[in-house]
Amino acid sequence: MSNPTRAELLGPLLKSVSRSFYLTLNVLPAGMRDPVGLAYLLARAADTIADTSLISPGKRMELLLSFRSQVNGVPDSDALTAIRAEVASQQIDSEEKLLLESLEPALAVLSQFEELDREAVREIVATLTEGMEFDLRTFPDENSGRIIALQEFAELDQYTYMVAGCVGVFWTKMTYAHVPETFTDPPALVMDRGVRLGKALQMTNVLRDCGKDLRIGRCYLPAMMLARWDLEPQDLLSPDMSLRARPVLFELVRKALDHFRAGIEYTLSLPALFVRLRLACLWPILIGLETVSLLVDNDRWLDPAKVSKIRRGDVYRILAVSVPMVASDRLVRMWTERLIARIEARMKELWGDSDPFAPKKSVAQSK
Template sequence: MLPATVRDQMGLAYLFARAADTIADTDLIDREQRLRYLTQFRMQFSSSAGARSDLHAIQAALIPHQADSAERVLLQRLEDCLTLYDQFDPADQERIRWLMGVLPDGMAMDLSHFQGDSAQNLTAFQTLDELDQYTYYVAGCVGEFWTRMVCAHCPSMSDWDVTKMSAIGVRFGKGLQLTNIVKDLARDLHRGRCYVPEPLLREAGLTPVDLLNRESLPKFRPVLMRLIKMAIEHLDQGWMYTMALPRLEIRQRLACMWPILLAGETLKRVAAAPDLLDPSVNVKAPRSVVYRVMAMTTLTGGCGYVGTAYWGRLRKQIV
């Protein structure tokens, strides 16, 4: 859906982000090694030619462990991706280099903070600030990168205050990541990761281990609703960001409307789910809802009135 002027840059940045995520998630490799490979991968975006010498070592270590064929092909084609990166305008290279200097911090935070990979080694964030920092690293910075890139290439956005809108873009990304966190709560718990800060749990008389018991959901619900409200407040900023886009930027509007509205549909289901703490249950908006949202917004040309009315109804159903 993105404008042609930024499609290649955004697409390539996405592939680099997926590659970094694959490095972090290759469980068959020791945690310390994965952290080292993440550092080496960041260095691929350095202007130093010597930094590229580590790429083959990363590929040799990781490719044999990829069960997913798409991730294996991506790692195999990283040299091609970097060749395309080298052909970009220096300013675009700098924007992607900035993103790949920040985004892997979230993956490194996962590897460093959550030392285990199962419920037996369950660890939680210690403060709300940690959660906020994490959501910035893994998603908020993407909103900042996105804003810088489109403002550089879309003439209709030349009057945007890039600094101000980048900060709002950060909120947008954080809202989407918080949605993912509450949606995937049970599965993450069974992977040893509790993104819910312990102080919030203590206020409800809970510990991270208690969340492994499905019967803890009624007691946990006030904490859950607080997290959902935080996500909604961030997404409200994302909606303001979307409505600030020029009306003729229909592709950008739709590219922003869809994730916000689908996040709202997901949060509505998370808030009402009776089995949220069951890791076998996948709480998400069904395809019929996805198609409805896409059709409604597309057929109305990204109309702000229609989209805002939909978002407003969703909010009332959630909080």
């Protein structure tokens, strides 16, 4: 696939790099598939540029900003050559290498889109790359041996918007454009719920990947939250600290569950007859909630060798069971509310009846 066609880019290549997300893409209405698929490819290419640790953070930043300019329509063949030479050559994964070598035809496909789709793809890639830029500016070189933490929850909240919440905006715009008269609720409310669905999924990713991220110097758990439990980012490198850090996990899980509830309402605001769109929203919600359930049960959630990841068989079970029930608001609510209730009950069981989000007083304070 030396110079892939549009069909090859948005077919075999997209499938090879998107893995489970391709299942969601595959059920989308026809008009949405190409812009959503191409946005995913471009975002994945940007992510690869930002994450290639064999290249210095400064050089990655330069290449990332150059790539963003290319997506925005600023022609520069030398920039694509530099990405191929400096980033593609470092890839062990052959699919990632092929993706980076296919940027020129991918950008050509983007230029062929209708203006609304083209601008929406450019906007989402710009925001996602701002999130990647945030990572490169905020955190140290992966090999420095240092760890830097976000300071406040507001920073984490903004980060989850830049790398996932903005996808809710893009997804909603694409739905309105290609499947008119879908959402039954007011547009502003729908957009807010779409943003919150994206944030829920990214919050889940942050908690699931915490152990791995710590080892490359990135602590997305806010330092102010850790400090309330006399914890510092460096402490979290020990998997044995998982239980001690559990209150921070639970507090962030509670915030994620609130976002998931908004995501469920987002899904149910789609009329029941739009089965494909409902499934595309419901699948990541169900997989996300199952992942959160595993996290809450995981006594070593900070251990990168004990990642809370649902099994492939469970993914297939979710796909199979959801199809016959997705058109029923009642059944979808029952399923998702049962999952949320199980998570909340488990947190209460593990932490008791006291408020798990308020640090316990020391002996001195209680006197």
